[in-house]
Amino acid sequence: MPEEIVITSHPVHNLPDYESSYHSFSWQKEEQYLTGLPGNKGLNIAYEAVDRHAAGKLANTLALRCIRKDRSTRDFTYTDLQRLSARFANVLVNLGIKKGEKVFALTGRIPELYIAALGTFKVTAVFCPLFSAFGPEPVFQRLSRGDAKVLVTTRALFEKKVAPLLDRLPLLQFILLTDEEVVGNNKVLSLQGLMQAASDEFLIPATNPGDPALLHFTSGTTGMPKGALHVHHAVLTHYVTGKYVLDFQPGDIFWCTADPGWVTGTSYGIIAPLVNGITNVVDEEDFDAARWFSILEEQKVNIWYTAPTAIRRLMRMNIRPREEYKLQFLRLVGSVGEPLHAEAVLWGEEKLGLPVLDNWWQTETGGIMIANYPSLLVKPGSMGKPLPGIEAAIAEITDKDINILTAPGTQGHLVLKKGWPSMFCAYLHEDERYQKCFRGEWYITGDLAKRDADGYYWFVGRADDIIKTSGHMVGPFEVESILMEHTTVAEAAVIGKPDPVIGEMVKAFIVLKQGFTGNENVQQDIIAYARKKLGAAVAPKEIAFVSELPKTRSGKILRRLLKARELGLPEGDTSTLEQF
Incomplete structure (x- = not known):
């Protein structure tokens, strides 16, 4: 087993003592750091991520920087995002979209995607982002199964992937084109035109923490894609994991390379950095090693959250990052999506001066559940330890029973005790499938793992063939x-x-x-x-x-x-x- 790594690059962490924090943690106590809607009207993701900051000392702080393919940038303060998301919310209201109805996005990583997400949260509709790389059939499956009422997309993507599907999507009422100036017909409309005509003031309605907010599709092995539904209360998990796992500090600049079509790109590419009041960098372009390192340098990125696929690609290239780029501002590199091999963790230590901190979660969990923390020893190849507030275990599972295994090193099913804020509340239209994910008070993740004597979890494999x-x-x-x-x-x-x-x-x-x-x-x-x-x-x-x-x-x-x-x-x- 590779040697353990001690991180010393940033002596003051939000989680300086994991063990004491884990045992004293309270979700209720953490929720006090969120303000809730004025007048005790509940908890809304968009208010916590944008509006409360726009009303305070972060009003003119850079919230979102979008880097276009040509390297030009478009910047948005928290006040900008408040006003633009209010306009989009009013667009939806003017179109007759009601609470709980589904608003989809099929775009690249452009500003309209992020504004649409926040505006959708404001009207208490449900936001569902799709990968722009999907072909027509995966797009149809998700729009159809998700009961899409509104789709935000571009002219090119609409003509190539959506227009041929319209006859098969009777519930889809409006297509809002981000790059169309002419308002259009009764169904295909110009988002620009609608936004210009809408007010930039919007009063967020009462929002129950249990109201649905996000829909993410995840593919299974025995059927069509499953639509995992998440609620507004998930914002508490996004806040806590941003603070304790990604170690967000005031004034930080954060870059999550994931597309919002993947749950990581929404939970950590939109919500977590904004709710923590830091600057979020977005790059419209796909992977390019030189471009990525230059962005880290030029934007003075402090925290970089990416995927094992990208790390492995970088490992194959003859690049000496610390010698060729000025990366002195970078203090944390995180990875999620697939198990991260020990070699990748050590590569980060050697080439970046920082081990790559792996963490584990799923579409269904809505946020990080098990992680390596900057204040803990890193065991390369390990998933790390459970987030404070999360009880994980290794279990033996039968058709009816669950038996928790306590002996260190024993392999079994990775399970989580129910009750964290971002736990999915349903598989859309598939209640029986949802209920099968649980045995009593335990959520069955479908992954196999083992826990060592120090409490670190190690990924073994998948229980199915996804x-x-x-x-x-x-x-x-x-x-x-x-x-x-x-x-x-x-x-x-x-x-x-x-x-x-x-x-x-x-x-x-x-x-x-x-x-x-x-x-x-x-x-x-x-x-x-x-x-x-x-x-x-x-x-x-x-x-x-x-x-x-x-x-x-x-x-x-x-x-x-x-x-x-x-x-x-x-x-x-x-x-x-x-x-x-």
Whole structure:
């Protein structure tokens, strides 16, 4: 095991003594640092993130800096965000959007995305961001299953990915185009025009902490994408994790590289930095190593939150960051999305002068649950320790029971005791599926882990076969469904194949229809079709043609067996195998 690392770059931390803070922690006490809506009218994310700061000493503080692809910037103070989000809220009210209705966004990381999120929170509607890289079918699935009433997007994305779907989306009432100056027809409208006509004053209505605020889709392995619903009370988790895990200090400049289409890009790319009153940097461009390091230098970033995929890409490049760039302001680097190998933690220590601090959470948890903290020893490769206020455990789970395992080093299911503020409140339209996530007072994460004698958690693997590729959560079913639409495909099964750069690549095993031969031309045609429908990030990068797929006697495809044979691993129990 790699040697433990002591962080000494910033002697004063918000969590100077983990053990005492963990045992004395109270969510109620932390909530006192939030002000709540005036007149005791509840708790609203947008008020805590923007309006309360705009009404105080942070009014003219830089809240959001958006870096365009050409490196020009657009800045917003907390007062700017208050007024612009109020305009968007009034736009929604003028369109007749009511509490709990769904407002979707399909854009790149442009200012309108962030303003739309905050404005949606203000009217107590539900905000759902989508990856702009999604193909038409994933977009349709989410808009349809999410009961979308409003979609904020660009002209190009609308024409390419949404316009062909309109006949299949009867509930979608308004498309607001961010780059269209003409107001448009009754359905496709100019967001610019609507914003200009709207008032920049808006009174946030009474908001119950349990009112829905956020919808994020996460792919499963046995069905279509699941819509995890989160409430306004989640802002307390975002505040606490920003303060204690990311160690936000007054005047900090923070950069989260995640797109808001991924839950990290909303929880920590929008809400957490703003509710903590610091400056949030956003880059519109995709990954580019030189660009990223120059942004860290030019923007004098203090805290950088990114993903293992990006870290691994940087590790493969012949760059000496501390010698080639001025990174003296950087004091914390965090990572989330996939398990971070010890080598990556040590790379950070060597190349950046800071270990990369891994942390763990899920779409369902809404915020960081287990983390490495700047005030604690770092065990490279470990997930770290639970957030104060979070009770984690390792458990043995049966169909009906749960048995908590206490012996150090014992492998089992990672479970969390219910009750933290950002715990998802539902899978949209799937109550039975939601209830299956719990055994009594415990939430079952679906991940396998172990806890050592010092209380550090170590990720072991996933209990199902979900695929994590380049920060995307990809469920085999939705990929297989698209592959099956191809004229040559009879059956399809998808697995994640380890890749040193993107975590896992999507690989498909395909049985062709009679009369077709699995040659290179057919292979490329299937891949091209999948990319067009799903987007390049989700579509398979490799295809293998097989004569049969392994199945149980009930007809369920055994993806785990495909993966075991692909990687030369033990096949495990094959007693239910029908044939292969």
